[in-house]
Amino acid sequence: MMAPVPLKRVYxxxxxxxxxxxxxxxxxxxxxxxxxxLPQENIKMVHLDSHPDLLIPVNMPADTVYDKEKLFSELSxxxxxxxxxxxxxxxxxxxxxxxxxxxxxxxEHRMSVGRDASTTxxxxxxxxxxxxxxxxYVCEEQLENPKPLRLSVIKVNPVKPSHGSVTGHKVEEITDxxxxxxxxxxxxxAGEAIGSQPLTPTTDTLQTAEGSAxxxxxxxxxxxxxDDGDDEGSTGYVVERVSACLCETDPYILDIDLDxxxxxxxxKELYTQxxxxxxxxxxxxRGPSMDADQEELNECVDRRTRQLxxxxxxxxxxxxxxxxxxxxxxxxxxxxxxxxxxxSSLKARSPSPDYEMVHQAGLTxxxxxxxxxxxxxxxIGRLVSAVQLFLKALPTPTLVTMSRSSLDEYxxxxxxxxxxxxxxxxxxxxxxxxxxHKDYENSSTxxxxxxxxxxxxxxxxxxxxxx
Numbered sequence: 001m002m003a004p005v006p007l008k009r010v011y012x013x014x015x016x017x018x019x020x021x022x023x024x025x026x027x028x029x030x031x032x033x034x035x036x037x038l039p040q041e042n043i044k045m046v047h048l049d050s051h052p053d054l055l056i057p058v059n060m061p062a063d064t065v066y067d068k069e070k071l072f073s074e075l076s077x078x079x080x081x082x083x084x085x086x087x088x089x090x091x092x093x094x095x096x097x098x099x100x101x102x103x104x105x106x107x108e109h110r111m112s113v114g115r116d117a118s119t120t121x122x123x124x125x126x127x128x129x130x131x132x133x134x135x136x137y138v139c140e141e142q143l144e145n146p147k148p149l150r151l152s153v154i155k156v157n158p159v160k161p162s163h164g165s166v167t168g169h170k171v172e173e174i175t176d177x178x179x180x181x182x183x184x185x186x187x188x189x190a191g192e193a194i195g196s197q198p199l200t201p202t203t204d205t206l207q208t209a210e211g212s213a214x215x216x217x218x219x220x221x222x223x224x225x226x227d228d229g230d231d232e233g234s235t236g237y238v239v240e241r242v243s244a245c246l247c248e249t250d251p252y253i254l255d256i257d258l259d260x261x262x263x264x265x266x267x268k269e270l271y272t273q274x275x276x277x278x279x280x281x282x283x284x285x286r287g288p289s290m291d292a293d294q295e296e297l298n299e300c301v302d303r304r305t306r307q308l309x310x311x312x313x314x315x316x317x318x319x320x321x322x323x324x325x326x327x328x329x330x331x332x333x334x335x336x337x338x339x340x341x342x343x344s345s346l347k348a349r350s351p352s353p354d355y356e357m358v359h360q361a362g363l364t365x366x367x368x369x370x371x372x373x374x375x376x377x378x379x380i381g382r383l384v385s386a387v388q389l390f391l392k393a394l395p396t397p398t399l400v401t402m403s404r405s406s407l408d409e410y411x412x413x414x415x416x417x418x419x420x421x422x423x424x425x426x427x428x429x430x431x432x433x434x435x436x437h438k439d440y441e442n443s444s445t446x447x448x449x450x451x452x453x454x455x456x457x458x459x460x461x462x463x464x465x466x467x
Contacts, residue, residue, distance in 0.1 A: 008251070009036045013435040016400040016427065018420070020440040021408075022053060022257055023080035025401035027072060028439070029253060032399050033089060038251055044092040045081070046242060046397070048387065049257040050101040050371045050410070054093070054151070055079040056136050062086060062115035062122045062145075077405070085113045085149050086122050092245050094152040098260060098383065099233060100373035104130045106232070109151040114143030124149075127297055133285040133366045135305040139294055154241045157233030158382030159389070238390040246394065254397035258404055258419045259411040261380045265372035266409040267361040272349075276365070278342040282311065282335070283362040308363075310336075315359040318343065322355070374412055380419060388426040396431055404440055 017028040032038040047053070055078045057064075064071050065087040075083065084090040095104065111126040116138050123138040124131050125146075131137050140146070230236045246252060268276065288300045314330045322343060331339040346353040364370045375383070402423070406416040428434055 008039070011037060011398070011435065013433050014396065014400060014427070014431045015435040015437065016402060016424070017437045017439055018402040018404065020404050020406070020443065022049075022077045022403035022405060023075040024439065024443075025255065025403065026075060026080050026084065028401060028437075029084070029089075029399070030068060038253070038398055041088045042091045043084075043089050044094075044246055044250055044252040045090055045255055046094045046096065046246070046252060046394075047081070047255045048096045048156070048260040049255075050098060050259045050263040050373075051078065051257070052095050052097075052103055052130065052153075053078055053081050053257075054095075054104075054130070055134055056082045056122045056124065058134070058136070059121060061120050063120070065122075077403075077408070082113055082122060082124070086115070086145075086147055088147055091148060092150045092152075094154055094242050094245060096154050096156050096238065096242075096260075098263075098371075098373070099155055099157055100263070101371040103368055103371075104128055104151075104153050106153050106155060109153065111149050111151065112140055112143055112146035113149050114146035117142050117144050126151075127288070127292070129285070129287050129367050132287060132297070132300060133304060135301050135308065137297060137301050139297070150245055152241055152245055154238055155233040156238055156383070156386055156390070158379055159385045161378070161382065235386065235389045235393075238386075239393045242390070242394060248395050250395070251398040252395075254391075254400045256400070256402045256423060257411070258402065258406070258416055258423065261383050261419045261423075262375035262412055262415050263371050263373050264409050264412055265364070265370040267364060267370065268372060269409075270357065271361060272345065275342060275345050276361075278338045278345075279358070279362040280365045280369075281338055282342070283307075283366045285366040287367070307335075311362065312359060314339070315355040318353075318355045322347070322353070375415075377415075377418075380415070380422070384419075384422045384426060387423070388430065391426070391430055400427065400434075 015032075017025060019025055019028075029038065029043075033040060033043075057074050057076070057079050060074045060083075064074055065083045071083060081090065081093060085093075105128060109126055109128065111124055113122065113124050115121070116123040123143065124136050125138065125140050125143065127137055230240070271279070285304060286300075288296045292300070310333065314333075314336070317326060317330065327340055327343050331337055342358075343353075346358065402420070404416050404420065405411040406413045411419065424434065424436070
């Protein structure tokens with residue numbers, strides 16, 4: 001006789017776990033799985049962030065995912081999601097990003113995440129530049145134990161300035177007529193009795209628009225007619241795209257990085273414009289052609305891997321000796337001539353440059369730079385309102401995880417507390433009393449003492465493993 005399937009448990013109040021470093025949410029996700037509030041597999045995640053966080057610990061053996069404590073020690077802010085995919089827990093990620101973050105192409109991406117037969121590390125079958133530039137791509141035939149991942153990349157625009165902040169009764173008025181909206185109590189009471197039917201797309205009467213950055217992306221969208229509410233980034237667009245992969249009774253994680261609302265590239269404050277330009281030249285990524293075949297993709301990954309290994313070796317050597325002879329020797333390598341100018345500039349400002357940090361900074365500017373957009377208070381308010389609008393049309397999440405990202409300055413330290421308060425206010429308005437856990441307060445002293453100044457969103461340390 002087969003053992004009965006354990007019943008899914010339900011939290012009395014929506015738990016919200018707030019951490020400082022984003023990868024620390026994995027511990028709380030695993031606890032929710034262990035307590036049967038989340039299922040063992042096919043978990044869906046709605047991930048609001050200025051960064052995808054979809055890289056992979058480059059040298060970590062794939063089987064590390066089966067040793068929980070060892071896995072936690074390997075994770076970092078840019079690579080905490082994919083190991084959960086390979087472990088079989090997460091199968092669908094909706095990356096909701098502000099308009100200034102464009103690291104992965106907008107739209108639907110289907111891929112496999114598995115163990116590379118030749119290296120036993122975790123690799124992915126997506127040929128998007130985000131993965132290619134990190135040397136993470138392999139063909140499907142080379143993967144063992146592949147797990148499917150559905151990735152939806154969805155832009156979220158702030159509400160238009162004329163609408164201001166949306167809270168309380170106002171959001172009720174806006175979403176009251178939405179076909180997709182159902183009372184939260186109705187969803188809870190229906191439970192598993194309701195079939196897993198996709199949510200009906202919703203169109204809200206409150207439209208969205210870009211913020212204040214003077215970029216071509218913004219100018220293009222300002223010329224659009226957004227009266228129908230279904231343009232890219234609008235509330236209707238976001239709800240329709242998320243609803244395509246999220247059913248009414250699906251347990252899911254709502255994950256929010258506060259740098260979604262205002263984001264810094266901390267490396268821009270560490271280096272001069274000239275130094276940053278040289279780093280972009282040294283670390284530039286030459287991608288494949290649009291119609292690349294398998295051979296060209298493999299060659300691209302091999303070339304990129306060799307380039308990164310050479311750069312890693314260069315700056316590791318400079319840590320030991322950055323004298324003229326060492327610099328000149330490395331500068332003779334193809335594409336490395338500007339190293340002389342870079343080291344000269346760095347040493348003019350500091351007698352002992354942190355070359356490990358220089359290497360990390362270079363890894364962030366290979367194809368698209370790390371996003372950098374410090375929002376005004378007014379724009380933060382309009383983004384918070386946009387989030388409130390689309391969350392109103394979605395089911396209640398099982399678990400909320402939140403990252404402050406302020407000690408490493410991805411979310412501006414002077415704004416993080418205000419942003420956090422605003423986000424918690426809309427969550428309470430939408431979902432009722434919260435079971436709030438400010439985990440960052442328990443570990444803040446230790447974190448401040450031990451954390452590197454600027455851990456990268458896209459880094460490789462001098463030993464070759466992601467940090």
